[in-house]
């Protein structure tokens with residue numbers, strides 16, 4: 001490396017190191033359920049998004065292998081060329097039925113979905129209103145769209161209403177996570193859809209961490225709030241988290257899907273998901289729908305851990321889901337806490353700015369339906385010891 005590129009890269013990394021914000025990759029090897037080997041140590045995962053343990057479910061793995069036998073490995077082209085195979089259409093049909101929607105379209109990832117759908121729907125004549133804590137891919141989708149982006153304070157519907165009231169734009173979209181990825185809380189969708197109706201806006205809901213989990217039926221955060229089927233709602237879910245696979249989907253009206261097939265650039269110009277992945281994901285959707293017990297266990301585990309942490313005096317913000325933040329504040333202290341847990345056999349990732357706002361560095365603890373009660377009890381015991389040791 002030489003010249004300005006050397007200066008830029010070295011300067012960036014130096015600053016990140018000095019502020020305790022450098023990121024690096026960790027290998028999780030030999031995964032067996034929630035146990036992995038990392039840095040020569042066997043540790044229990046408490047930071048995976050495989051909330052229902054489906055990435056290792058025997059029936060899902062079997063479907064994946066069957067899919068590879070049937071379709072091979074890659075899809076060979078984008079969906080609009082020769083990449084659409086039976087498995088893509090079958091998955092769209094399956095997720096449409098699960099979501100009780102009119103139509104569905106599959107994307108390669110949640111990132112692809114947000115950075116394709118938002119720019120397909122919004123343009124320079126649009127105002128976008130996004131919660132301050134939405135996921136990075138929503139922001140990037142908004143930037144790509146060239147619309148005016150306004151941010152309202154987290155979950156603050158009054159401020160959102162003020163912004164909508166002042167808006168003179170031709171088109172308006174409200175953008176929000178379903179389950180907030182770093183906070184584990186949820187937006188008041190009923191009130192937000194009421195505002196959408198009142199101020200002629202549409203709501204794009206990115207339910208990456210709620211799809212397959214939230215609501216009695218696991219359909220998602222829209223189901224939890226009883227607002228599925230609203231004409232003002234565009235619902236996006238991912239397959240990479242609760243469904244244990246990868247990819248994403250949008251559900252809505254037939255015309256919306258037809259429009260996105262023609263206008264969503266990340267859908268049009270990218271090689272389609274491997275069909276075997278779609279074949280396996282169909283099985284995962286079946287399990288999410290049928291295995292009520294698995295979803296019940298997840299909720300019980302999350303409540304047990306959350307209450308335990310609160311009893312120890314930790315701040316878990318407004319989480320009421322399987323994503324449980326534990327706010328430490330200081331960037332270096334959160335890393336020390338994570339390292340202390342690692343030494344005691346638990347892998348919990350520290351999350352620092354810019355992923356979360358300055359001064360709110362935290363552990364992002366996630367629970368799975370596959371954690372046993374004693375796993376959680378042991379984590380709580382380790383947290384109690386470290387709380388005293390690190391004077392938290």
Ligand SMILES: Cc1ncc(COP(=O)(O)O)c(C=O)c1O
Pocket residue numbers: 109110111112114135137177181206207208209238239240247248
């Ligand atoms: C809220 C939210 N949206 C979108 C994504 C991206 O989804 P994917 O991992 O499928 O690209 C994530 C990933 O963590 C997320 O948390």
